[in-house]
Amino acid sequence: MADATALWISGHLAEKIRAHGAETYPHECCGALLGRDLSSVAGSDRGSGAEAPAREILQLFPLVNRRDDSPRNRFSVTPEDVLAAEKAAREQGLEVVGWYHSHPDHPARPSLYDRDHAWPWYSYIIVSIQNGAPQDMTSWRLNDDRAEFSPEEIEIRHRAAV
Amino acid sequence: MPVKVMIPSPLRPYAGKRDSAEFNARTVGEALGHLTTEFGDLRKHLFTEDGKLRSFVNVYVNDEDIRYLAKENTPTKDGDTISIIPSIAGGVPTMELAS
Ligand SMILES: [Zn+2]
Numbered sequence: 001m002a003d004a005t006a007l008w009i010s011g012h013l014a015e016k017i018r019a020h021g022a023e024t025y026p027h028e029c030c031g032a033l034l035g036r037d038l039s040s041v042a043g044s045d046r047g048s049g050a051e052a053p054a055r056e057i058l059q060l061f062p063l064v065n066r067r068d069d070s071p072r073n074r075f076s077v078t079p080e081d082v083l084a085a086e087k088a089a090r091e092q093g094l095e096v097v098g099w100y101h102s103h104p105d106h107p108a109r110p111s112l113y114d115r116d117h118a119w120p121w122y123s124y125i126i127v128s129i130q131n132g133a134p135q136d137m138t139s140w141r142l143n144d145d146r147a148e149f150s151p152e153e154i155e156i157r158h159r160a161a162v
Numbered sequence: 163m164p165v166k167v168m169i170p171s172p173l174r175p176y177a178g179k180r181d182s183a184e185f186n187a188r189t190v191g192e193a194l195g196h197l198t199t200e201f202g203d204l205r206k207h208l209f210t211e212d213g214k215l216r217s218f219v220n221v222y223v224n225d226e227d228i229r230y231l232a233k234e235n236t237p238t239k240d241g242d243t244i245s246i247i248p249s250i251a252g253g254v255p256t257m258e259l260a261s
Contacts, residue, residue, distance in 0.1 A: 030250065063250075077250035079220040079227070095171060099250050117218040117251040119207055121172035144176075146206055 004150075005039075007098075007123050007139045008056040008157040018134035020062055021102030021127045030077060032061035032085035033098040033123060055097050055123065056157070061085045098123030098139075105129070108136040110149045118142045123152055165193050165242045173246070176203040190221060191234030193244055208246070220247045 020029040035057040063077050063085070082096075089095050099122060103109075108128035110118075118124060120142045128135040140149035164184045169177045177183065178201065187193035198205040208219055215221065221228045222245040228236045238244070 032250075079222075079247040079249050082247055082250060113251070117216075119170075119172040119248060121175060144203070 005141060006054045006153045006155050008054055008155050010158060011156050013057055013060055014137065014156060016060055017100050017125060017127055021129045022132060022134050025129045025132045026104045028065060028102050028104060030065060030099065030101040031063050032096050033057045033100060034059040034061055034089045034094045035097045036094060037097050058094055061088050098125065100125035102127050102129050108138040110140050115149065120144055164240065165238045165244060167193055167197050167244045170246055173204055173207060177201040187238055190223060190228050190236045190238060190244060193238060218249045218251050220249055222247060
């Protein structure tokens with residue numbers, strides 16, 4: 001899992017994540033990333049093999065922030081929400097390949113809290129919202145040893161909606 | 163008494179790519195113990211260094227959250243299914259700012 005990874009997303013969905021972050025500002029937004037992990041497609045011989053291992057996001061599943069004690073800088077999604085996101089993905093032949101959330105008035109870098117509440121394999125997209133306006137958007141994957149996240153390249157790709 | 167432990171996608175790379183595993187276990191704790199003994203790389207993603215289940219890791223027996231049962235002492239019986247489901251949590255870097 002040391003290989004650099006890439007995340008493909010359409011410009012439309014990337015824009016929706018930014019818009020969700022702006023909408024909930026100054027609170028955090030969060031949601032599930034539904035798509036396919038191309039590196040784990042069974043028996044895939046990926047043709048020319050010229051491309052990096054990638055996964056693609058085909059749909060978003062916005063979630064409600066359940067934390068009301070400190071919604072500005074914490075979010076929490078219950079296991080029931082996670083199951084609902086997984087069900088929505090399954091119904092479309094997709095899987096939950098990651099999660100997105102916003103950092104209101106903070107850079108788009110994972111916090112220690114993010115690290116302590118993450119699993120490897122998932123892609124974690126973070127969008128920074130400064131004064132209500134979306135700024136940087138980054139994606140991260142937790143390393144096997146849980147010590148830190150590795151950045152994941154976000155590639156804007158056009159693709160017909162499923 | 164075999165019980166089935168479902169392994170979520172993110173953890174399958176640490177479990178020989180399997181989506182489930184069966185163990186003879188009388189409690190949830192025993193089943194998770196067998197799981198993390200067989201697949202040692204899984205352990206740190208489920209448990210903290212002092213052996214507690216991580217706060218965002220939720221364990222269900224059939225459809226019941228073990229937090230509302232007897233936690234890891236929840237008894238299991240033949241044919242039970244144990245699911246491991248994360249809750250997703252995050253936050254802005256307040257901790258870094260505090261240092
Ligand atoms: Zn965060």
